[in-house]
Amino acid sequence: MTSLHTYHRGDGLPVVLLHAFPLDHRMWDDVAAALPATRPIHAIDLPGTPGHDDQLPPPSLDTSALRVADALAGAWIERAVVVGLSMGGYVALALAERHPELVAGLGLVDTKSVADTPEAAANRLRIAQEVESAGTVDAVRPMVKALVGETTLAARPEVADRVEAWIGAQPPAGVAWSQRAMATRPDRTRVVADLSVPVTVVVGDEDGLTPLAQAEHMVAASATALLVVVPRAGHLSAVEDPETVADALEELAVRAEQGA
Incomplete structure (x- = not known):
């Protein structure tokens, strides 16, 4: 099963947060606190995280999206703002393709809609x-230097230490599963274009993995998208500047x- 962690119960339209690779839901703690x-x-x-790495199905982000849909159904959530960062964005797009009725708004944070190149x-x-x-x-431990922006690495090395600890807690089988699932994902730019619900694309201006050009590609494809650039943040803008990301979400x- 896929775990759903509730930060706030509240009223109104729920926000559902999907994490990056190779991390888990903890990367959203500070954003949730700021919402x-x-x-x-x-x-x-998502599948492959601690406690969710046994008896994994064949690698597929579509499987991850179906498990998100099951988790929402289990929590009686019929419609939500779905937000994904990096791999979480890939899963959010797969969910929007398979279950558009669940998606009232889409947040694409430091991610991209295109498929991997053959080399990647x-x-x-x-x-x-x-x-x-x-x-x-x-x-994958060295990924921390690509995930965290140069400004954060220089001024707040404790952020990188926190991310490295999260990476170290991931199960090897889950890391392998997620890599294989991401390697086979299709281009989902058409999904962004077909959505009629509000979309927000967020990108750190120091993101070298899914840079501004990828964010602009998704915004250009959508009739409803707004672009938010987070200054002095890298690929993990939600960890590096949670207040700015929370405001955008x-x-x-x-x-x-x-309904705008």
């Missing part, structure tokens, strides 16, 4: 094999409630 306590706020641990997909598969063979997550939730 209004009057709004239902939930985060979901091959690298994911190589790392998956390496992690699996070694039985450790050592192959609350604005998205208000637009979704208003």
